[in-house]
Amino acid sequence: MKPVPQSVAQSDHELDKNHHESQADEHGDEHHFKEYSPKELRSIKIQGVVCLLGGIALHFVLGTFYLWGGISPYVGAYMKDKDPDVTQSTLQIVFPILGIATNSVLSFGVKLAQRIGFKTMIAGAGFLISLAFLILSFINNIYGFILIYCFMIGIPSGLVYMLPIICGWKYFPFNRGMVSGLIIAGYGFGAFTFNFICKAICNPNNEEPDIPFDEDGKVKKYFSRDVFQNVPFMFQMLALSYFLLTIIATLLVKYPRDLNLEYQQVLGDGNKKPSGINHEKSVDYHPTVMHAECETLGQGMKSRPFWFLIVMVLCSIIFGMLMANCYKVFGQTLGIDDASLTVLGSVQSVCNGGSRFGWAVLFDKIGFKKVYLIIAVINLICTATIGYINNSYAGYFIILCITMCCEGGLFSCYPAVSAKIFGHKVGPIIYGGLFFVIGLSNMLGYLLYKFGEPKIGYGGVFWIVFGFCCVAFILGIFFKEDHDWKKK
Numbered sequence: 001m002k003p004v005p006q007s008v009a010q011s012d013h014e015l016d017k018n019h020h021e022s023q024a025d026e027h028g029d030e031h032h033f034k035e036y037s038p039k040e041l042r043s044i045k046i047q048g049v050v051c052l053l054g055g056i057a058l059h060f061v062l063g064t065f066y067l068w069g070g071i072s073p074y075v076g077a078y079m080k081d082k083d084p085d086v087t088q089s090t091l092q093i094v095f096p097i098l099g100i101a102t103n104s105v106l107s108f109g110v111k112l113a114q115r116i117g118f119k120t121m122i123a124g125a126g127f128l129i130s131l132a133f134l135i136l137s138f139i140n141n142i143y144g145f146i147l148i149y150c151f152m153i154g155i156p157s158g159l160v161y162m163l164p165i166i167c168g169w170k171y172f173p174f175n176r177g178m179v180s181g182l183i184i185a186g187y188g189f190g191a192f193t194f195n196f197i198c199k200a201i202c203n204p205n206n207e208e209p210d211i212p213f214d215e216d217g218k219v220k221k222y223f224s225r226d227v228f229q230n231v232p233f234m235f236q237m238l239a240l241s242y243f244l245l246t247i248i249a250t251l252l253v254k255y256p257r258d259l260n261l262e263y264q265q266v267l268g269d270g271n272k273k274p275s276g277i278n279h280e281k282s283v284d285y286h287p288t289v290m291h292a293e294c295e296t297l298g299q300g301m302k303s304r305p306f307w308f309l310i311v312m313v314l315c316s317i318i319f320g321m322l323m324a325n326c327y328k329v330f331g332q333t334l335g336i337d338d339a340s341l342t343v344l345g346s347v348q349s350v351c352n353g354g355s356r357f358g359w360a361v362l363f364d365k366i367g368f369k370k371v372y373l374i375i376a377v378i379n380l381i382c383t384a385t386i387g388y389i390n391n392s393y394a395g396y397f398i399i400l401c402i403t404m405c406c407e408g409g410l411f412s413c414y415p416a417v418s419a420k421i422f423g424h425k426v427g428p429i430i431y432g433g434l435f436f437v438i439g440l441s442n443m444l445g446y447l448l449y450k451f452g453e454p455k456i457g458y459g460g461v462f463w464i465v466f467g468f469c470c471v472a473f474i475l476g477i478f479f480k481e482d483h484d485w486k487k488k
Contacts (some may be wrong), residue, residue, distance in 0.1 A: 036261070044259065052179065054252025055164025056186035061126055061242045061249070062157045063190025065102065066352065068095050069327050070151075070195040070345040073209065073338075074202045077228035080213070082140045087215045088329060090142065092148055095325040096320040096446040100439035101154030102161070107432040109159040110166060118163055118255040125156035126246025131241045137235035163239070174261075181412075188353020188408075192346040194238065199342040199450045201237060202230040204474025206339040209332060216454035221332070266401075291439075293423025296484050300426045308479050309430075313414065313437045315472035316376060319383055319465050320407030321438075322445035323400055324348075330458055334391045344397055351404040352411075359409035360416065368417040370479055375406045376473040383466040387459035410419025421483055 036044065072091050079086045113121040132152035139145045168179035202223075209221040222228075294300045323330075327348065331341045363371050382399050389395035414434055419427035445465070452461045 008119070013099075030039040040112050041261075044171060044256075044261070047254070047256070048168065050252050051164070051167050051254055052182055053328050054249045054254075055168055056189075057245045058122060058126070058160065058164050058249035058253065059183055059186030060156065060193070061129060061245050062161060062371070063187045063192075063349070063353070064129070064194070064238070064242070065098065065157060066188070066191035066324055066349050067194055067198070068098065069324050070191070070342060071198050071202075071234070073328050073332070074198070074223060074228055074234070077209070077211075077223040078231040079140075079142050079145065080222050081225070081228060082183050083142055084213075086142050088220050089453075092325055092329070092449060093446055094106060094146055094384050096443035097150040098154045099144065099442040100436070101150050101319070102158040103435040103439040105155050105158040106161060106435055107429070109162055110227065112159060113163055113255075115455075118253065120168060122160050122163060123250040124248065126162040126249065127240065128156045129153050130243040130246060131244065133235045133239035137232040137239070141362075146482060151333040163255075164249070164253050167253055170256050170259050171261070178357070181360060184356055185353045188349045188351070191349035194241070195342055195346040197237065197241075198234050199338065201234045203227045203338050206337055208337060218454060233342070233396070234402055294421075294426040294483075297426055297429055299485070300422050300430055305421050306430065308475055309418070309434060310437055312372070312472055312475050312479065313410075313434050314441045315468040315475070316372075316379065316410055317407070317438050317441040318445045318448075318468050319379055320352075320403055320410070321442040322449065322461075322465065323403055324352075325442070325446065326401060326449055329395060333458065334389070334393075334396060335395050336391075336396065340393055344393075344400060347397075348404040351401045352408045355405040355408040359412040363416055368413055369476065369479055371409065371413055372476045372479070373473070375409050376469065376476050378402060378406050379464065379469045380473060383462050383469050387462045401417050415433055417481065421481060423485075431438035 030426055063303070072094070076086065076088055076091045079091065127153075132148055135148055136145060139148060165180050165183050168183060169176050172179050205226075207224065207227055209223045211222045211224055212219045213222060214220075262326070294303070300306050327345060328338075328341045331344065336344075359371060382403050386396075386399050387397065415428075415431045418431035418434065421427070422430050448461050452464065
């Protein structure tokens with residue numbers, strides 16, 4: 001859930017700016033915004049629901065981001081057979097690079113869609129992702145594999161991540177949290193669904209990795225040929241599935257350029273604000289935002305909240321990213337079988353995507369700081385206890401699912417607090433930068449795994465991550481959501 005670029009809360013407003021300016025010139029200001037009858041509003045709502053379904057289909061495809069942790073043991077065994085120098089740590093670098101590639105282009109997707117069209121962008125990105133998985137089924141070189149997987153999948157995913165959400169906001173401008181939550185839930189359910197599909201293709205008999213190799217002074221076990229020989233077919237089935245989902249998304253997602261429900265005048269009741277939103281507190285309702293906002297990016301970057309958020313994001317995200325990348329590899333060291341780990345991986349993906357809507361509602365009720373501190377305390381407990389679960393599947397299941405729920409909460413709250421503190425003009429840009437920091441945090445987690453695990457084991461790595469979570473908690477205590485931008 002991934003990303004909100006330079007156009008998160010205001011992108012849909014900017015996309016129509018030139019159109020409505022020209023419309024006002026031709027027809028006068030009184031026709032700048034249209035009134036809709038109840039019948040028209042019902043039709044618009046139906047169109048909006050169809051658009052949401054298309055957005056969910058697209059995010060099923062984009063959910064391949066969290067699929068990597070589930071399929072990496074199969075791919076590792078396949079690549080090990082082709083190149084004996086391949087190690088588990090070599091494959092685990094895919095996830096952080098994929099994250100950086102995805103997050104680095106989030107700010108450009110809406111602008112590009114504005115030029116070439118939303119449907120064109122969605123169709124093109126989905127086709128490239130499908131083609132990438134088809135190409136992967138024929139690649140035997142580890143470096144070629146990493147290049148294709150990270151960039152040919154990551155960049156298109158980042159470019160179209162926000163598109164269905166922004167389209168949904170046009171249909172439901174006063175239910176943005178609902179729109180974002182429903183569509184991003186598809187992100188988690190995509191990984192949930194395809195985790196089971198990939199396991200059924202590669203390891204239908206639930207075999208355990210039993211081929212030992214010495215890596216970094218430790219014995220690592222890989223799957224046998226009976227499992228890894230199915231990897232090419234798995235990629236081909238993923239390519240076909242993603243292609244079909246892309247067709248559905250392209251047909252259903254539509255950007256209604258001329259729709260402006262946020263300025264709807266309710267017929268028969270005079271000028272009245274639409275229901276379903278706290279207009280005085282909302283940062284989404286443009287006509288009522290009267291408080292001073294951050295005017296420039298430079299002003300925002302010089303402020304205290306900006307640097308607090310940078311470090312808070314870096315330290316709070318790292319544990320969830322590490323576990324999303326290595327949950328199967330670590331689970332195998334606990335003696336948990338592949339079928340159980342597949343179930344765990346699928347459920348934790350749902351926890352990640354499905355929890356975001358609930359956290360967004362809680363954010364609206366109690367504010368960012370309290371939500372953040374709740375998550376920070378939970379992360380401290382999880383990082384301190386995960387090293388002592390003593391091969392307990394139930395314990396591992398509970399900790400990982402709670403961790404992914406917290407991860408979803410952080411992804412849900414960071415865009416909202418960015419808009420609240422920095423305003424509609426600068427907030428989306430700040431949030432785009434924060435998502436790049438998330439990619440860096442992901443890479444930092446990988447580096448801890450690669451260089452720390454061989455020397456101090458997983459237990460030592462978790463205690464280092466506990467230290468990062470402590471920093472996140474302390475900064476959260478001193479963080480202030482309100483900033484007076486009137487001060488020089």
